[in-house]
Amino acid sequence: MRILCLLKWVPDVDQLRYDRERNILIRENARLMLNPEDATAMATALGLKRDAPDTYIEAVSMAPRGAMPHLEDLVRRGIDHVTLISDPRHAGSDTWATSRVLARYLGTRDFDCVFCGTHTLDGGTGQVPAQLAEVLGLPLMVGICALVKLISQEGQAVVDVEGETAMMRFSIALPAVLGFQYSPERKLPYIQYEDLNRDVSSRITVLGNDKLGMDESELGLKGSLTQVRRLEVDALEAKDPVLLRVDQDGIDKVYHWLEQKGFLQP
Amino acid sequence: MKRVLVYIDEDAVEDSIDLLEVGRLIYGDKGFCSYALAAGVRYGAAGSLFDYMFQVKNGALPNYDTATIARCIEFLHRIYCFDAIVVPATHCGRMIAPRAAMRLHAGLVADVTGIGTDGDEVLMVRPAFSGRMLATVVCRGSGPVMMSVRPRVFTYEEPVLKSAEIIDVDVQDMKTPGIQLIERREKSEARDIRTSEVLISGGGGVIRDFHLLERLAEALHGMVAASRKVVDMGKAPRAIQVGQSGKIVSPRLYIALGISGSAQHVAGIRDAEYIISVNTNRQAPICSMSDIVVEGDSRAFVEGLLNRIEASNTQNSGDQKR
Numbered sequence: 001m002r003i004l005c006l007l008k009w010v011p012d013v014d015q016l017r018y019d020r021e022r023n024i025l026i027r028e029n030a031r032l033m034l035n036p037e038d039a040t041a042m043a044t045a046l047g048l049k050r051d052a053p054d055t056y057i058e059a060v061s062m063a064p065r066g067a068m069p070h071l072e073d074l075v076r077r078g079i080d081h082v083t084l085i086s087d088p089r090h091a092g093s094d095t096w097a098t099s100r101v102l103a104r105y106l107g108t109r110d111f112d113c114v115f116c117g118t119h120t121l122d123g124g125t126g127q128v129p130a131q132l133a134e135v136l137g138l139p140l141m142v143g144i145c146a147l148v149k150l151i152s153q154e155g156q157a158v159v160d161v162e163g164e165t166a167m168m169r170f171s172i173a174l175p176a177v178l179g180f181q182y183s184p185e186r187k188l189p190y191i192q193y194e195d196l197n198r199d200v201s202s203r204i205t206v207l208g209n210d211k212l213g214m215d216e217s218e219l220g221l222k223g224s225l226t227q228v229r230r231l232e233v234d235a236l237e238a239k240d241p242v243l244l245r246v247d248q249d250g251i252d253k254v255y256h257w258l259e260q261k262g263f264l265q266p
Numbered sequence: 267m268k269r270v271l272v273y274i275d276e277d278a279v280e281d282s283i284d285l286l287e288v289g290r291l292i293y294g295d296k297g298f299c300s301y302a303l304a305a306g307v308r309y310g311a312a313g314s315l316f317d318y319m320f321q322v323k324n325g326a327l328p329n330y331d332t333a334t335i336a337r338c339i340e341f342l343h344r345i346y347c348f349d350a351i352v353v354p355a356t357h358c359g360r361m362i363a364p365r366a367a368m369r370l371h372a373g374l375v376a377d378v379t380g381i382g383t384d385g386d387e388v389l390m391v392r393p394a395f396s397g398r399m400l401a402t403v404v405c406r407g408s409g410p411v412m413m414s415v416r417p418r419v420f421t422y423e424e425p426v427l428k429s430a431e432i433i434d435v436d437v438q439d440m441k442t443p444g445i446q447l448i449e450r451r452e453k454s455e456a457r458d459i460r461t462s463e464v465l466i467s468g469g470g471g472v473i474r475d476f477h478l479l480e481r482l483a484e485a486l487h488g489m490v491a492a493s494r495k496v497v498d499m500g501k502a503p504r505a506i507q508v509g510q511s512g513k514i515v516s517p518r519l520y521i522a523l524g525i526s527g528s529a530q531h532v533a534g535i536r537d538a539e540y541i542i543s544v545n546t547n548r549q550a551p552i553c554s555m556s557d558i559v560v561e562g563d564s565r566a567f568v569e570g571l572l573n574r575i576e577a578s579n580t581q582n583s584g585d586q587k588r
Contacts, residue, residue, distance in 0.1 A: 013396040013398060013529045016398060095364070099368070121395070123394055124377070124393075124394060124395075125376035125377065125392075127364040127376055130332070130361045131367070133333075133365065134333070141445065142357075142361060143357050158448065164278055165452060165453055166453055167450070167453065168447060169448040170448060182511070184499070225405060226403050227404055228402070229389065229403065230402040231401050232399065233398065233399055234393065234533075237536075239554070241553060241557055242557065242559070243548065243559050244559065245562055246544070246560055246563055246570065248570070250567075251567070251571055251574050253558075254542065254571060255575065255578070263518075264486070264575065
């Protein structure tokens, strides 16, 4: 079984501070984290490898070269190989351009399955898995909450999905693109102490556009079919709250407030 | 006359039909001709609200066959040259729209919550960074304007009644095997928290006392909701999760018990009219957007308030007896 895991590092949204005067989010110093749903996908793949050690997992990420320490840690956690697709010309790519770059690389690989998260925390469009599946001509399912089975000999995956109105179980022909929903039970394994400084450079490949050979007009802003015109902080209306304590006085005041606003109708 | 195609998701028929409002916002009431793609077996009132309705010949297409539906949208666009293609951002809609956009070489904006125009350009507004930012995005290139739209943000009010002309579509040559539905279990028909005027919502601070929330919800004629933390820990079903990654709610009253207010949670309650937050930390992010902040233990608050309500009810019924 060969699994490709698509991974993205995103800023920790709760660490973004809001500058009220300038109406901007301060993104510097915000910790980068592996997108939680991508981590669930990767943890699922590593779980399969634990049960079937001949499973081969390659992680693929599009990121600046600064992501390298994070990628090295993936190998120390049990990923067989990491491919970093990195080129300054990718900056500003929308999902159309991004999925075409990923498809260009994935098209050169032999695999049974692509694992990824359904959404990312930053842009959160959730479009890349579907656009990638379309370019590669593969079946797709996202919002997966459980992988029931994945058998390369049978050429099928069975997955559970939570839809709007129903829980569904699907059988999907391989190769396919599978997008996972966040699941806190599936955690990445810790790095073993003896592996903390293990040299893993031979397991990492960095690919620029010179290797992928896409036309420059297909990359970055030039290659994108959407453009962000404005990015505004959705500032919350700061209120001036009444401060109370959990004591008889506080509870009486809340009670009277509820009564006055009509929330205590019999 | 502009042409707008709306995809009707059979799992969210009414929400899909409401996307006619998007066409109205872009092109005005009389500025566009509406087309519905009803690929499934259910299409509700679409037949009396659209100008044209495409129906799949020889049986419906299930909404999870996203590859075939995307091909079908491409096929129709090649004939009808739509100016805008609008898809509900449902589980399947989120797979169909990107696949179709890729086939049409069209830009696509996901999860749209606001629409504007600037001359001939369509401006689409969508939340980003877990709802902390709003991005205004435009489509470039010659393709149709394509978007997936968050359900229930737009409602098609004062509809113009029509009698749709049915157009059969033959999808025999488009079918792409690959996905089979093995089992489907409908979720219980519990009321949707988005319909409740009062929500009693619990977070990490009340995880052990979550059962108490139900009593307070009953006393205030509301429903119980939960933060992602509680749902992730398996203490509450995902259907009642509030936030960017759960449901976006707009109750009259939101009582947040032991919820600190992460960015993604706050993004889900910004339209609540009143917020009361109960927290041991009055510096928690949720407090600055609250009308009342009660500092202290949530369990003690719930029990105290329930006692207060009950005492008052007893007194009232005593008064009536006298």
